[in-house]
Amino acid sequence: MSQSELSPGTPPPTHANTINEQQHGVWVKITQGPGLVSVLAVFVALVLGGLLIAATDAKVATTAGYLFSRPSDFFSALWAAGTDSYVSLFQGSIYNSRQGFAPFLETLTVSTPLICAGLGVALAFRAGLFNIGAQGQIIIASIMAAYAGFAWHLPFGIHLLLVILMGIIGGAVWGGLVGLLKARTGAHEVILTIMFNYVALYLLDFLLNTKAFQRPGETNPISPILDPSAVFPALPGSRLNLGFVMAILLTILVAWILNRSTIGFEFRAVGANPAAARTAGVNVARSTILVMAIAGALAGAAGVAQVAGTEQVLTAGIAASLGFDAITVALLGRSTPWGTFFAGLLFGAFRAGAVTMQISTGTPIDIVLVVQSLIVLFIAAPPLVRAMFGLNRKSKNKPPKTPKHAAPAPAAPASQGGGA
Incomplete structure (x- = not known):
């Protein structure tokens, strides 16, 4: 900016002013x-x-x-x-002198399903959808993964992979149905997911009292134990298993989808303004179905982490309150993949340390x-x-901002001489 472009009385911009503005920003x-x-x-x-x-x-x-x-x-x-x-x-x-970092391993174990389910809720948030159905998606995924784990007897690698796929597919179908109904009928996803949660819960109660799912010789609603080939390998002396690695990989995948892929851009566009996205050529109905299916698949991974990781059986309380805690995790993580990941670790630490806190104090x-x-x-x-x-938001110490355009020059005074 040249000196002639500045309005009268405005000091020229200096290097110090530019640095101050950058630091303030x-x-x-x-x-x-x-x-x-x-x-x-x-x-x-x-x-x-x-x-x-x-x-x-x-x-x-x-x-x-x-x-x-x-x-x-x-x-x-x-x-x-x-x-x-x-x-x-x-x-x-986290750590104590008697057990070392063993408590931290337990925190990672407890955090695994929270991270997976939280990612499903966060992804839906980014697309403008409120997914309260993670609870039902976890339950359906747990049912399908558990059945594949105890009813089918296969080699280790194939069996575990099949369990994971069955759980993820179950969650994706349960979430995708919500997206389909919303896209085709306009029904609100909050109502749909709440109702689907109840359907999944009572379906689980029913199945656990059938011959196909009830453990032989038991009257309690509990399934047979999953085959050793159908569970995640765990660290010796710890409950931490490869399910946590799955949570990390899913976090990376969701970050890539949202920030690097075309479909992720469409999700964010629909979440920001569905009408504008539709005008720009985005198929809003397809995006709604797809995002709910992916969100359900992520929540389904939480169900897999439960039945193939820590529990290794299917019970009526397999989902606990994970689906609702996932909403809190996604909110704390600001609906970002890595924010949700670390929020899941924090809430996992709360859960893992609560028992010690009660016993000690x-x-x-x-x-x-x-x-x-x-x-x-x-x-x-x-x-x-x-x-x-x-x-x-309004800073009291905001540095003076150099004007980009010169103020209009004052009008020249009227001539004092002759002429009417």
């Missing part, structure tokens, strides 16, 4: 980005959870009776109640559910988190 991206908000949401939820633990602690209640005479006792008990619980949670999920396991709920609350309210930490 980087700072805004850091402070206003979704990643920092997610981290701060987890931090605030942990702090509030610690305060809740302290509020229910017997020693804290005792020292509160003589707070004004000896306040140090109260604050020491308050600090110990919160920190001791979280230290025990860390020791039960007497803190109820339910406190973990409270912390998870608080995380969802703060994730759903980013302005609240930004306001708590002063990360408002």
Whole structure:
């Protein structure tokens, strides 16, 4: 920009001003980005959870009776109640001196189905669909994978591969049916997935009381144990198995689909604006069916991780609450593949360490559910988190911006001489 292009009174741009603007832009991206908000949401939820633990602690209640005479006792008990619980949670999920990193292996094991199901929910989110049907998709996948595992007797490599394929196909079909009904009839996917969850749950209860699925000699609703050739190999002395490797590969695959493939671009376009995507030539109905089928396949992988990984049998509680926890994982991960992956690890750590926390400190396991709920609350309210930490979108210290175009020159004064 030349000096003549600047409006009167505007200082010429300098190298320092350009650097300040660049630094300010980087700072805004850091402070206003979704990643920092997610981290701060987890931090605030942990702090509030610690305060809740302290509020229910017997020693804290005792020292509160003589707070004004000896306040140090109260604050020491308050600090110990919160920190001791979280230290025990860390020791039960990451590392402790007695077991080493064995708890971390358990965290990875527990995280595997959360990651797979979370990816299915996150992918649907990116396409503008709210997939609450991961629970039913996990159940259907577990039914098909378990049946292939205990009813068919095949060599190791072929058998395990068939179990994986059956589970993924089962989840894909169950999710694809939702997409088909939405695309053809306009029915809302939330209602459809909720209903499909109930259908899958009662279908599982029915099958476990039939001869084909009930273990011989048992009256309880439990299937035969899967053949050794149908389960994931595990690390010696640990429950961690190759299912976690499957979760990593699926994360890479979803990242490639969303960011590198044409179909992923169509998914994101439909999620951003279906009408505009349709105008641009995207087949919205086909994208809806396909994205729900892929989401169901990812949730189906979670079912495979359950029956062929940790449980190795089919029971009525095979899905537990994984399908609904996956929604929380996807929200915390901001519906991104790697964000969902690390959110699944975090929630897996909560689950793995909750038992140790209760045994060591007497803190109820339910406190973990409270912390998870608080995380969802703060994730759903980013302005609240930004306001708590002063990360408002309008920065008060924004550097002066150099104008790109010159202001219009002032009009020349009218001639004072002659002429009417």
